[in-house]
Amino acid sequence: MPNPSKNTASRKAASKNTQLPFDKYDFYNQAVQSPEADVKFYRQVYKDVNKSKRPRVLREDFCAGAAISCEWVKLDPSHKSIGIDLDQVPMDYGKEHYLSKLNSEQQKRIALIQQNVLSGQLPAADIVAAVNFSYFFFKKREVLKQYFQNVYKSMNKDGLFILDIFGGTQCTDAIEDRTKHKEFTYYWDQKHFDPVTNEAYFEIHFRYKNKKYEGVFSYDWRMWTIPEIRELMAEVGFKDSYVYWEGTSRKGLGNGKFDRVTKGEACLSWIAYIVGVK
Template structure:
């Protein structure tokens, strides 16, 4: 099976599934709406390359960030492709941590994020509760924990979705779903420079429901958990604008945020 270079692997991933500018704008907007001030410190859990954390510190001389991940490979890419592009002052305010998100830290942040559904790796409720408790411990008193999640009628269907980009094609492949345990196996494939690269990324997850996650966050001690929904663009798609909501219609596929307040 053909393999992508480290550089191409993460370049394709980031251009296909991440939009740090939108995420940061959303976090700033909601944090300011809730606490009447801007958040200055961010911990990016399951950060991989920590591209978002690197973008975070560019906002001002007062912004600081940490990127936490167990895997040295994406950290290496991040250091060489994101961290190196920061100036000296920004680098001093951005730290990589190669470690487990279940471990306690000696610092606190205004915001902790776990994006790209990364916490779905925790299949047992007890483990997820423990992780959420650790997150809460790591937040300042006026702290917020943001996660993204996805669902819809197609979320667990065994099918492969294809998205065309300027220089590559991205494939999101639901290979199997166990309705008894909610275990799901996803793969990401890419077609790049005329060749398809299979199973570049593999995700052995449990599908967690939105209400289920809200309950677990409250069990972990969070005072309030806000659910959001995306507005429509008029053509059946999302418009990129998320608003707090309590009642919505299900659809084939949706992606949204939860915000848990300390």
């Protein structure tokens, strides 16, 4: 399994000096997020697809602490971002720990909204990013389609919908993958995979100061496939979709560089981006 959050160089956040107490959102951020690299990639893909046009508004669906939204406003003074999440708790954490580190001008260019991405009108955007596989929560095709329709309606002309996805034979095994960080150890635990439904259950654990914190985050997901996602995008109106596949390092691991492809490669584990074009 790719340890979807973290098998690439670009996804490796620099270790921070983490002090007590145990802070699950901080550890999550360090272990699985790489918002600085993510926003540069989104800008690059927009340029790749739309040539001279520049994106301004990023919407981060399933934003949790909105780390990506914060990086987007830092990238350019014309940028605005909107983070959407059902749960106010991680958004409040993000306000306290990430937004508070921005200057006041940057803070004015971010809005965090508590909303279900399945319902109501979503704010307009040039790029909608739904990453770390959060749409895998939607197990039924009609529910995922409802989400894609909602996204499509909300997007500006030439807008991009950027999703990440992972797969490979290893992600159907029940295995636990461990990554040591400076202050803690991160575990990606693949508990269960059902080939009949393609549903899978994962947990994140952390070891910190000789104590293992089990099941700190859990994910009851459906493992969607690239063709399923592209077909759904086409059904709701996206005029094109592209796949950006990760390159391979000399050691045979993902190298954190994603290029547009028309064919992938059979491997034990892989991560890719799917980009829907309005």
